[in-house]
Amino acid sequence: MGEDFFQYLPSEIIVDILSRLHTLDAMACKCVCKPWLVLLATPEFVNSHISRSVPGLAVETHAKTYNVIQFVDEIDLNFDEQHRLNVDFYFELPFDEPMHSSANGLIFLCGDDHDDLILCNPITNDYIKLPCPRQTSPKDLIYVETFGFGVSRMTGQYKVVRIFGGTSLQKEYKNECQVYTVGTGSWRKVPPDSSLWLYETVGGVFLNGNLYWTVEKATNGSGRWISCFDLETEVYSSFPTPPYFYPDVLFGKTLCVLRDCLCVSDLSDDGTGSIVIWLMNEDDQCFVKELIIIPGFGYYFDHYLHVWPIRVFENGDAFVEADGDLFYYSNTSGTFDGDLFYYYNKSKTYTLTTMYASSFLSLKSFVMENVSSF
Template sequence: MGDDGFFNLPSDIILNIFSRLPAPTILNCKLVRKKWLSLISTPEFVNLHLSRSSQGLVVFQQESMRAQEDCRILEFEDDLDHNDLHYVPVIKFELSELLGIGRGATVQVGSINGLVCLRTFCHEYDALYVCYPITREYIAMPVLDWLVEFPSQVLYGFGLSRISGQYKVVRIFHECVLDPTTGALSSIPKSECHVYTLGTGSWRGIGGVPFAYNCRSVGQFFNGNLHWVIEDLEGSELISCFDVEKETFQPFSSPFPGERHSRTLHSLGVVAGSLCLCDNTSDSEIIIWVMKEYGVKESWSKEFVISKMPDFAGVSYEMVYVLKVFENGDILMSWDDFYLFFYRNKNKTLQQVEDPICSIQTMLHVPSFVSLKNFVAKEDVRMF
């Protein structure tokens, strides 16, 4: 078929073909013909492409000698014939100047259906944004009117309601009092939770918050709930679960309920459709627990035990986050906000993916061509 024949194909066939293409190719196709641009902007194409998009990464990184912060969208090549990590760059741009983000100030709250929630520390108060990196659309969320100072804690989560389909940002605040002798948390005289539903333009207070949260804990969205690793006032570790639809908190079982740890280096993630917990407390190994049956405490299983010898061994005070487990058992992880590293299942070794940089924030992401203007009527949608 010649070029003219392809141009004259029915719209539904063109949409079907385009929805199977990688995001960089689609971006180029938007520049070829006005008809293609119009088709790619339709809800039919956006929904079809999102349903077929492969999972990749959104990476915010800053090199040691640069003040700007780059955003990269990557798609994986799950190539089982090679031992190295393969990925395809989708798009790259500088975000710092566009959103007024200062040096090393970006913290990722979450990514759902191509929508990314970011938190920045460049203002007196937290600034939060929700954006689609592919379409370059974003909204700046209103700022809550108090300053958080140490030892008080504030943390966030980003989730999607199972029934209503609403996207919500959850903000947890603790006013903390430390023991003057030991430095341990002694009391929480005030705690509050606020929820921001995308499209409403305002925060809502939903009352107090149970448990003691740590600002290093990232809210992991899974199965309609947000999960955080937490502690009680005695230092025993738990998991908190927030139902995004009902907006209620409840305790959730952990692999080691009630245990106390001198270093709490446990992070939550998702492995092969199951909630997981990554433990970097040991000096010599990384342990990944997987909850085989969601909500059933007896189903926690020690699924991976990865040796850190010799290059990664030693006392650690950093979190390790599991990003993706490939079909051949290889695992992509991040070492706090310092670098990405890769576990080769075939020869049981760890390797660093890229050279160290000043800071890096990484999370799973599905590229999407959805427009914020389609469902946030009360928001001021801007372009960057």
């Protein structure tokens, strides 16, 4: 009965129905019949599914095994902060490299030594090993190197951006920038912003077709800035960080995405050790102080602080990643719990968690790439 019913439905109706299913259920539909297997690989289904895919938090809890965590906003009388973390599903990857970032279900992995650069989709089980970028100077002269991954707004091209800087023979710092457009098979050199110095090796933050890094102006004493690389035009721009950016604390995760806005986390300047969260209005690139959380949190660590607010709830509670742990902050009690999850990979170079939304986009659609399966 059900089979006959679907036989008479237009393909666009079937696509609309299947794209609303949970990821695991949609994967099972590929095994129902050959027409559905073909249908779930079409751009119509892939794009419809991506538009409805809800981002979760990907956490490596065992070697090469990632749990995708969904957030629960509802609060009832039996509320327990542990119940706000629901494991939606998990996937396994055959790579040793840590997860760097994700866009539209494609995951970019990059090790600390940056030798292997991998792009994969755990839903379609295919991956690409990107060619090594061509060096324009000896590797021992590179002072700092960082990558970013995202998709352009208009053309929908997926790009990996490499920014690196070092000293020339005259001991002068200089930036270089290379871009790998997925589907071309090669890296291109693009003009860098020579007025900016990379602040550290933390990867670029992707939001709305742009990659962002924390940088310093080449002019001494000008303070921290944010560098923006437009993936469509491949042009740089820059703007200052929030006005009370704490100057003496080395933050590893100053930048992230929160509530679909660029976010900066900072220590308050009132001596309380609280974390201040700033959100940027993208129209005028102006930061607005969102809230202050976790009084005394900054004093919990005896070395430099990496902070990334993951989710802030309507009642002021928050999930925050800091120095290798996931913390839950209760706005009511003013306390925080750091025993929510065990991280297998505790890299200091990259974020330990990544926002991930599943998709059925196959890397085999990029015809110029050497795609393998796992």
